[in-house]
Amino acid sequence: MTAGLILLTAWLVNVAAGAAEYKQFAAAMSTLFGRLVLIGWSFAFFFHLANGIRHLVWDTGRGFEKRQANASAWFVIIAAVLITAGFWTLLS
């Protein structure tokens, strides 16, 4: 997540730097390696977000039964996959 924050900052710096620099950055991110990094990071982000909500629910003292904990684990994984897929499908 910390690496992703640095990547987001790098994106912002390149937006600020100007059209030419941004184009270069966007091109680097459009390569196969760049895409894998972005898709991987976006999945990590959505997973972290969903699992964070799971932890917030646990903080209220709920969901600790074995069956519930297993169900929420699967929910988090499936939600992260679906949101990541939806994000990249909708992103124009």
Added chain:
Amino acid sequence: MKLVASLRALTGLGDAAGGTDHWWGQRITGVALVVLGLWFAASLVILPSLEHQLVVEFVGAPLNRVLLSMLCLVAAYHSYLGVQVVIEDYVHAAGIHRASMIVSRIGHLLVAAVAVYAIFGIGAGA
């Protein structure tokens, strides 16, 4: 005046009255990041494309500047708290522990400063 306190005087004095700050800091920034993170992801999707001009206009809108700055600042703090936990759990040697914390603190401050500087620079010169 003695500058070194004996261990006997320090033990058994109870907590430092700040034991839950870290935990609360993680939860509150976490909740904020759910909102800010989803807002940012949705914004990227809603933008017709990620061409330079469109991104500049998006970041340049006053509300977006503020929200994006909040996202970066809150994320940097949340990340700092998270990295601190990793260091506390896995770096046991006192010297490296302290050095890692200093590097993490400076690094996160640097990222936060650069991000906000970039956000307020976008569209300002054009």
